[in-house]
Structures are given as structure tokens and as C-alpha cells.
Amino acid sequence: MANHYPYGGPPVQPPPQDQGGRVLRMALLLAAIAGVVTVVAGMLIVLGSPEEYGLASDREALPLSAQPKQATGPPEPAMFQAAPDVPPPLPEIVPAPAMLPSTPVRISVKRLGINAPIKSVGLARNGTIQVPPANNHNLVGWYRNMSTPGEAGPAVLLGHKDTRTRSAVFSRLPEMRNGDTIEVKRQDGITAVFTVGGIEQADKTTFPTERVYGPRTNAQLHLITCGGVYNRRTGHYTDNVIVYATMTSSYRS
Structure with a gap:
């Protein structure tokens, strides 16, 4: 089929x-x-x-x-530590001859990016040194009852670590190292150059008064700011950071 x-x-x-x-x-x-x-x-x-x-x-x-704290980069500088009556640390250099007094007008630390005007300050009513106004983060105070920068003896400059809203002029002061240079321009047109010999963090209750304010034969510069821990009860930091430097040269700008 x-x-x-x-x-x-x-x-x-x-x-x-x-x-x-x-x-x-x-x-x-x-x-x-x-x-x-x-x-x-x-x-x-x-x-x-x-x-x-x-x-x-x-x-x-x-x-x-x-x-x-950091796998790479330079190590943190070692802080100077000594009893309060020990003289300030000095760099291993020959100090430059001291100059006649002249009011400081500006400070510069190029490595830390510091470039700030300087204001003269005296003593507060409670006997402590006045500090620059807290609302000006980039202002340094020169204690006028001590030497001027470049004059024989210690010149003392103070600056804030921070303000209520931001970091301030001396916030990076603990980063300084021995051998760093600090330049201070004076009213007479001369810039004094200082070399750092030591950085110290001291408790405010044992502040090294003699080391910071004691008489010296050469021209020294001492920078002071706050450090340590912020105490919310008192409204202050527990420590001070102090930089010790000696004048090693000068030039006219």
C-alpha cells in the first residue's frame, strides 16, 4: 500500500x-x-x-x-627628656654672634609650612603669659619680657595647637626634628636663622621653667604650644610641647 x-x-x-x-x-x-x-x-x-x-x-x-605606626616614611623624632633644671638641648654647631634687640615680625618654618605674623604679648592677670587670640589660628605671640629673637638669651614664641574649629599655627610642632631651621624676620630687616637642638613634651604641672626662661649667653629661640591630652573638664591640654633652637646665622632681606 x-x-x-x-x-x-x-x-x-x-x-x-x-x-x-x-x-x-x-x-x-x-x-x-x-x-x-x-x-x-x-x-x-x-x-x-x-x-x-x-x-x-x-x-x-x-x-x-x-x-x-607607619610602615614607610621617616621615623618619629625622639623627644628630649630631662629633669626641669637641666639646661636646654643645643645643636652640635657653633652659635652665631648675638645681635642687638629688634622686635620680631614674622616666623617661617618651611618644612612644616609655617609662615605667620608675630604679635607682642605680656602677662595675664593671673601671672601666666598671654597667648594670641584664639580666633586667629595663624598668629604667633612673642613674650616681650624676654629677649628678642637674635638677641642674647632665650626668645620665647607661643602659638596655638588648634582652635574650636580647626588646627592652628603650631599644630605640627611635634613633627620638628633636630637640625631643622626656623627663620624669624625682625623689624630691623634682619632675618635670624635658628637650628633646632631638641623637642620636649612636658607635663604642665612640672613645666621646665629654668630650661625655658633661664638666662643664656647665646641667642636662643624657644617655641611653645599645647600637647598631650585635651581635658574637657578644665578646657586645656595636659602638656606643653617645647622646641629649643640656637641662632646659627642671619641675613638681611
Whole structure:
């Protein structure tokens, strides 16, 4: 009997779907996903408590004080420490001859980006040295009852560490290093150049008065700002940072 299909036979049909194989593949895929989730969860647990699994490193176990603060860059300068009656630290140089007195008008420390005018200050009613107005962050005070910068004896300049809203002129003073230079322009047109010999952080209750204000035969410069911890009850910092420098040269600008 003649068939009704072209090409002499029935059309070719696709093979029937293997339902059992499909179920098996789905089961294997779900098992693989569950295995990955289990491994990731285990890793997170171990990383969250490495000490429980013997994986904590010695570095993490060190006290905070033993941790390096900065892996790269120059080390922090060592602060000068001595009894209050010890003379100020001096750089290993020959001091320049002292000059006649002249009022300071501007201070510059190029490495720290300090460039500020200087204002004359005296004593407050409570007997302490006045400080520049707190609303002027870039102003330095010169204590006029001491030597002028470049004159024989210590010249004392004071500046704020910060104000209520921002850092102030001497905020980076603790970053100074021995050998740094400080320039002070005077009213007579001469700029006195000072070389740093030491930086000290002293508790305000044991301020080294003799070291800072005592008489000296050469021209010295002492910079003072606040340091230590801010005491919210008193409204003051606990320490002072003091930079000691000696005049090593001068030039007329």
C-alpha cells in the first residue's frame, strides 16, 4: 500500500526526553552549590576568630604600643627628656654672634609650612603669659619680657595647637626634628636663622621653667604650644610641647 509520507517513510521524530537523567543532573548541581556555600561559610567563621583555630599571627598578638605606626616614611623624632633644671638641648654647631634687640615680625618654618605674623604679648592677670587670640589660628605671640629673637638669651614664641574649629599655627610642632631651621624676620630687616637642638613634651604641672626662661649667653629661640591630652573638664591640654633652637646665622632681606 502506498504511504502518504514523502521520501518513502514516516517523518523522523526527536528522541523522547530522558526524565531520569534530568533529575540526576539537577540533584548534582544543587549538591555542588551547597558544597560551595558550606566552604565559604566555614572560611568566614575561621577568619572571624583566627585565634580559636591557631591561625592568629604573632603580629596581631603584640601590644598596640609595639606596633609600627607607619610602615614607610621617616621615623618619629625622639623627644628630649630631662629633669626641669637641666639646661636646654643645643645643636652640635657653633652659635652665631648675638645681635642687638629688634622686635620680631614674622616666623617661617618651611618644612612644616609655617609662615605667620608675630604679635607682642605680656602677662595675664593671673601671672601666666598671654597667648594670641584664639580666633586667629595663624598668629604667633612673642613674650616681650624676654629677649628678642637674635638677641642674647632665650626668645620665647607661643602659638596655638588648634582652635574650636580647626588646627592652628603650631599644630605640627611635634613633627620638628633636630637640625631643622626656623627663620624669624625682625623689624630691623634682619632675618635670624635658628637650628633646632631638641623637642620636649612636658607635663604642665612640672613645666621646665629654668630650661625655658633661664638666662643664656647665646641667642636662643624657644617655641611653645599645647600637647598631650585635651581635658574637657578644665578646657586645656595636659602638656606643653617645647622646641629649643640656637641662632646659627642671619641675613638681611
